[in-house]
Amino acid sequence: MSEVVREDAVILETRALEKRFGGVSAIAGVDFALRRGELRCLIGPNGAGKSTFFKMLTAQIRPSKGQVLFDGRDISRAHPHEISRLGIGIKNQVPDVYDGITVDENLWLAAHPRHGARAARAKVDDILDRLELRDIRWQLLGALAHGQRQWVEFGMVMALEPKIILLDEPTAGMSIEETNRTAALIREVNRTTTIVVVEHDMQFIRQIADIVTVFHQGRILAEDTMARIQANQAVREVYLGTSGLA
Amino acid sequence: MIHGVALMQHSSERPKWWWWVFVAALAAFFITMPFHLEIFVILEMSRFFGMAMLALSMGFLWGFSGILSFGQTAFFGLGGYGFTVLALNTGETTGSVFFAVALGAAGAGILGYFMIYGRISEIYLSVITLVFTLILEKGIRATSGDQYVIGKVRLNGQNGIPTVPQLDVPWNPSVQLDINWFFWVGAVLMILVYIGLRLILTTPFGRVLVGIRENERRTELLGYDARRYKLAAFMLAGGVAGLGGALYAISIPLAHPEMFSLGRAADVIMWVLVGGKGTLIGPIAGVFAIEHFKGWLGTQGVGQVTLVLGAVLILFVLVFHKGLLPSIGSLPGLWLDRAAIREQLAEFVQHHLTWRSGPPRRRRRQGGRP
Ligand SMILES: Nc1ncnc2c1ncn2[C@@H]1O[C@H](COP(=O)(O)OP(=O)(O)O)[C@@H](O)[C@H]1O
Numbered sequence A: 001m002s003e004v005v006r007e008d009a010v011i012l013e014t015r016a017l018e019k020r021f022g023g024v025s026a027i028a029g030v031d032f033a034l035r036r037g038e039l040r041c042l043i044g045p046n047g048a049g050k051s052t053f054f055k056m057l058t059a060q061i062r063p064s065k066g067q068v069l070f071d072g073r074d075i076s077r078a079h080p081h082e083i084s085r086l087g088i089g090i091k092n093q094v095p096d097v098y099d100g101i102t103v104d105e106n107l108w109l110a111a112h113p114r115h116g117a118r119a120a121r122a123k124v125d126d127i128l129d130r131l132e133l134r135d136i137r138w139q140l141l142g143a144l145a146h147g148q149r150q151w152v153e154f155g156m157v158m159a160l161e162p163k164i165i166l167l168d169e170p171t172a173g174m175s176i177e178e179t180n181r182t183a184a185l186i187r188e189v190n191r192t193t194t195i196v197v198v199e200h201d202m203q204f205i206r207q208i209a210d211i212v213t214v215f216h217q218g219r220i221l222a223e224d225t226m227a228r229i230q231a232n233q234a235v236r237e238v239y240l241g242t243s244g245l246a
Numbered sequence B: 001m002i003h004g005v006a007l008m009q010h011s012s013e014r015p016k017w018w019w020w021v022f023v024a025a026l027a028a029f030f031i032t033m034p035f036h037l038e039i040f041v042i043l044e045m046s047r048f049f050g051m052a053m054l055a056l057s058m059g060f061l062w063g064f065s066g067i068l069s070f071g072q073t074a075f076f077g078l079g080g081y082g083f084t085v086l087a088l089n090t091g092e093t094t095g096s097v098f099f100a101v102a103l104g105a106a107g108a109g110i111l112g113y114f115m116i117y118g119r120i121s122e123i124y125l126s127v128i129t130l131v132f133t134l135i136l137e138k139g140i141r142a143t144s145g146d147q148y149v150i151g152k153v154r155l156n157g158q159n160g161i162p163t164v165p166q167l168d169v170p171w172n173p174s175v176q177l178d179i180n181w182f183f184w185v186g187a188v189l190m191i192l193v194y195i196g197l198r199l200i201l202t203t204p205f206g207r208v209l210v211g212i213r214e215n216e217r218r219t220e221l222l223g224y225d226a227r228r229y230k231l232a233a234f235m236l237a238g239g240v241a242g243l244g245g246a247l248y249a250i251s252i253p254l255a256h257p258e259m260f261s262l263g264r265a266a267d268v269i270m271w272v273l274v275g276g277k278g279t280l281i282g283p284i285a286g287v288f289a290i291e292h293f294k295g296w297l298g299t300q301g302v303g304q305v306t307l308v309l310g311a312v313l314i315l316f317v318l319v320f321h322k323g324l325l326p327s328i329g330s331l332p333g334l335w336l337d338r339a340a341i342r343e344q345l346a347e348f349v350q351h352h353l354t355w356r357s358g359p360p361r362r363r364r365r366q367g368g369r370p
């Protein structure tokens, strides 16, 4: 946080962001800034407020107080359908796909708003190739394994060609091999797109992390490179015994 | 769950050749009917085409956009009355049919706007549509007085308007269609609506609707304004119901408050559930099967028609979850999948027929606690 960030370089920012559920402050005053092109990881123990923060970044829930600025514009009260039109691609923690239709149709629905009916077909083909989903193209999504469904959802986000991609626990339930492939894919996509990843899996974060933001009890506890975070005493205490951070 | 595969095709794909063959066969089947059936059968069946459109309007909404409207009868009745009142005033029927479609769509547009843009929940939408049609019924029933006149047509309250004009030839309005021709017009319109709705499902609009049915929030996050799509679907279905209402009123011939009634609304649910939601041919088949069955029960001297129908409905909901046609459609798949059937049957028996032990689900949950 010592670094001074130039205004136009910031793509996503929160100011004094708060969210209360009844008496519980899930997020208790967070100032956060993300530079264009960054690959940022948000970590923290269970219940730290990561998913709540994530949902406010993507206007899925409204803050109790404070602002969320995307490209300098307050989006905290935007409609869900406006979010992706602004260039924000989201993958929530719970797989959020269309189980009753095919992989192809899922991807097409994602590609259509951005590319139009005709170009959407080409985009779907492109995504199927990049994610190696061609073989399961005509299968119903509900019939696929959990990891494959996550990949299809990832493909849907890519099909939007957003300016920024936000992923909440993208590797949950994936095998080690699938996790490694996801890490490689995220790094590849990051060459052209800003990415925010909420994760639990330390192994995975070490593979991809650039700057890491640590949440604890609704606040930012630390924000630094992965190496320094691992050496941070406060962070170690929060994580002690729960996950082999060190 | 049993997945019938053999005859399935995805709604977003263009229909295959055999679908067109099926539609052609269906058309031929109806078109030849007047040549070999008695006139009273033709007269009776003429009523089914309007009903089939009413069933299609609900089946399309429920099966493909996930909107469960119990009140499609509202737009059915509006279509029937709209046609009758305009045609009696102008002496012209073709334009009046279009007016019936427009009135159904407009009524759906107004009601739908408040429900859909008001973001009311699904269950409230179902209730409000039902209440809406019942309010219209009450309103129409209260128009027996002389003061309730539109142009030169008395609305006639409880008794309805019995002077519904017969359709005339669009390019020669002085000639009225006879019974056979009206039958053909009804059959062709029904099949055209069926084809039209089926093809709409292959368009981007149709695909997005199915997306909304599957996962509305996801669809919004992908950048679609689901409200616009749902409203458009609701208006489309309203227009189809309006057309059905006009045809039905002509076929009786009577524009009557019954068209809006609870009993009629329940019929629609029967048709769609028994025929099969999630398909378009199902609702049509539901109308023909049930209405025919009703007529047959009548001739057999069965007094309790409603009771028998209720039993049929329960049977279908419990055994053929997906309705008549999808179940037949998945028979070839079922043969390949006999183990799944046995499983399903066992599950059914366990859930519904083991009286003494009570519903298994609840027992299991309670069993966890001392
Ligand atoms: N919809 C909700 N209603 C009430 N409390 C909630 C809700 N969502 C989250 N919380 C609470 O807010 C806190 C943060 O939760 P969450 O953001 O899911 O944490 P994380 O994703 O870091 O595990 C937790 O105490 C959780 O119980």
Ligand SMILES: [Mg+2]
Pocket: A050, A051, A052, A093
């Ligand atoms: Mg979470």
